[in-house]
Amino acid sequence: MLGVLEYPLEIFRFTQGGFRSRFRYSSTLEALEKSGINSSAVEEVVGGMVYKAGVKGNPARQIQLGAGIPVLLQQSINCAVRPYRRLGGINVKKVVVLGAGTMGAGIALVTAQAGIKVILRDVSESLVQKGLSIIEKNLNKAVEKGKITAEKKAETIRNLIGVYDSEQFAEELQDTDLVIEAIVEKMSVKKTVYKELDMKCPEKTIFATNTSALSISEIASATNRSQKVIGLHFFNPANVMQLVEVIAGASTSPETIDLINDFVKTIGKVPVQVKEAPGFIVNRMLVPMINEAACIYMEEVASAEDIDTAMRLGANHPIGPLALADMIGIDVCLAIMETLYTEFGDPKYRPCQVIKKMVRSGFLGRKTGKGFYQY
Numbered sequence: 001m002l003g004v005l006e007y008p009l010e011i012f013r014f015t016q017g018g019f020r021s022r023f024r025y026s027s028t029l030e031a032l033e034k035s036g037i038n039s040s041a042v043e044e045v046v047g048g049m050v051y052k053a054g055v056k057g058n059p060a061r062q063i064q065l066g067a068g069i070p071v072l073l074q075q076s077i078n079c080a081v082r083p084y085r086r087l088g089g090i091n092v093k094k095v096v097v098l099g100a101g102t103m104g105a106g107i108a109l110v111t112a113q114a115g116i117k118v119i120l121r122d123v124s125e126s127l128v129q130k131g132l133s134i135i136e137k138n139l140n141k142a143v144e145k146g147k148i149t150a151e152k153k154a155e156t157i158r159n160l161i162g163v164y165d166s167e168q169f170a171e172e173l174q175d176t177d178l179v180i181e182a183i184v185e186k187m188s189v190k191k192t193v194y195k196e197l198d199m200k201c202p203e204k205t206i207f208a209t210n211t212s213a214l215s216i217s218e219i220a221s222a223t224n225r226s227q228k229v230i231g232l233h234f235f236n237p238a239n240v241m242q243l244v245e246v247i248a249g250a251s252t253s254p255e256t257i258d259l260i261n262d263f264v265k266t267i268g269k270v271p272v273q274v275k276e277a278p279g280f281i282v283n284r285m286l287v288p289m290i291n292e293a294a295c296i297y298m299e300e301v302a303s304a305e306d307i308d309t310a311m312r313l314g315a316n317h318p319i320g321p322l323a324l325a326d327m328i329g330i331d332v333c334l335a336i337m338e339t340l341y342t343e344f345g346d347p348k349y350r351p352c353q354v355i356k357k358m359v360r361s362g363f364l365g366r367k368t369g370k371g372f373y374q375y
Contacts, residue, residue: 092116092177092263098193099182100131100162102329102367103210106238107180109135112159113152114267119172121163128162135160138239173200178263180232182210185335190214191222198223206256208232212332213279213339216249226251230260233280234269236328244269245280278343279336287336290328291352293321297372298354304372322372325355326365330372334359 093116097108100122108131112118120135122128139153148156163169173179179197183189194207201207207229209219220229231247244264248257257273264271274280279287293307302310308320325333333355340349358364358371365371 092266094119094172094176094178096121096173096176096179097182098122098179099184099210100128101182102134103234103236103238104180104182105131105134106138106236107182107210107234108160109138109156109239110267110269111180112156113148115155116159116267118160119163119169119176120160121169121172123164125164128164132160132162138237170200173197173205174202176201176205178206178208180208180210182234185212185214185332187214187218190219194219194222194229198225206230206259208260210234212283213336215278216247216276217251220249220251227253228256230256231274231276231280232260232264233282235282242268242270243282244271245274245282246271247274247276247280249276278340283336284340286324287333288340288349290321290325290333291337291349291355294325294352294355294372297322298352326371326373326375329365329367330355331359331364 095111095116096119097104097111098121100108100120104120104122108118108120112135120128120131122131136157139148139156142148143150143153161172163172179201181190181193183193190209190211197205197207203225205228207220207223207225209216209229209231210233211219211231212233216229216231217226220226223229226249229249230252231245231249233245233247235241235243246257246260246264261271261273272281278284293311296302296307297304304320304322308323311317311320319327334351337349337351337355341347341351362368363370366375369375
C-alpha cells in the first residue's frame with residue numbers, strides 16, 4: 001500500500017500563464033497529501049508505476065508517473081506530478097562536501113534540503129562552523145520570506161553534520177555515495193586531495209569536482225577510478241542559482257554521467273552537458289567579460305559604479321560585471337583567466353593587471369570585505 005511506499009515526488013503547479021512553482025517531497029504520501037489529493041484514494045498498481053488518485057471533490061482517475069515527464073493530473077487543481085529519478089535505481093543516501101566556504105556551504109545546503117545526509121568537511125573547526133553558520137543564515141532568511149517552513153529548516157539541519165577531525169572524516173567516508181569537492185582552485189592541491197580520497201573511499205563512491213575551469217581528466221589522473229570522476233560546476237550562490245554544468249573527463253563513464261545528471265535533478269537544479277574544455281561554457285564567456293570590465297576600470301575610462309550601471313541598464317544584466325566579480329571572488333576570476341590564458345595561449349585571455357594587484361593585496365571581494373567595492 002502507498003503508506004509504506006517511499007518514492008520521492010515533485011509537484012508542479014500552473015497558472016494560466018504557464019509554469020508557476022514546484023514543490024518537492026520525500027515520499028509519495030506526503031506529496032499527495034500536501035497537494036490537495038486524497039491519498040486514501042491512491043493505490044499502487046502492481047507491475048507498473050501507475051497510481052489511481054482521487055482529487056478532493058473530484059472523481060478518481062488514472063495517472064502515469066514515468067519517464068520523468070510531468071503528467072497533468074486535474075485541470076481543476078492545475079497540478080502535475082513527476083517522480084524524482086534515482087541514481088541507477090539506488091537512492092543517494094550520503095554526500096560528502098569538501099570545503100565549507102561559500103560554494104561548499106551552498107552545495108551542502110541544497111543537498112540537505114533534498115533529504116540527503118550531508119557531511120560538510122573542512123580542515124579546521126572554525127571553517128566548518130563558519131560554513132554551518134552560512135547555511136543557518138540562509139535557512140533563516142528562507143523561513144522569514146515564507147519560502148520554507150520552520151519544520152523544513154529543522155529537517156535540513158538534521159541532515160547536516162560538520163566534520164574537521166581526520167579520524168571521524170575517514171569513518172564517514174566508508175559509506176559515502178558521492179564526494180563533491182569545492183576547495184581551492186589549485187591543481188596540485190586538488191590532486192593531492194583526490195589521491196587520498198581514492199585510498200579511503202569505497203569503490204562505489206563517485207568523485208565530483210566543483211572546479212570553475214580546471215581539467216577534469218587531470219584531476220582524475222590522481223585516482224584509480226577515473227571513470228567515476230566528473231565535473232559538477234555549481235554557480236554562486238549555489239542555493240539560488242539553478243544551473244549546474246556537468247563535465248565529463250576523458251575517462252568518465254556514461255553511467256557516471258547519467259547518475260550525476262539524476263542527482264542534479266534530484267536536488268532541484270538544471271544540468272547542462274559539457275565536453276571538457278577550459279572554462280566550460282559559462283566561465284569561458286563570463287569571466288573574460290569581467291576581465292575586460294576590469295581593464296576599463298584600470299584605464300579610468302569609467303568608475304566601477306558607472307561600468308556596472310552601463311551593463312545593468314544597457315545590456316539588461318541583473319548585476320554589473322565588477323559587482324559580480326566581488327560576489328564570485330576576484331581570486332577565482334583570476335584563476336579562471338590564468339587557466340584560459342595558459343590553455344589557449346591567446347592574448348585575449350591575458351588577466352587584467354588590476355585583478356592581479358587586488359589578489360596580491362588580499363582584496364578578493366565580498367568574502368574579504370573589499371574588492372571593486374567596499375563591504
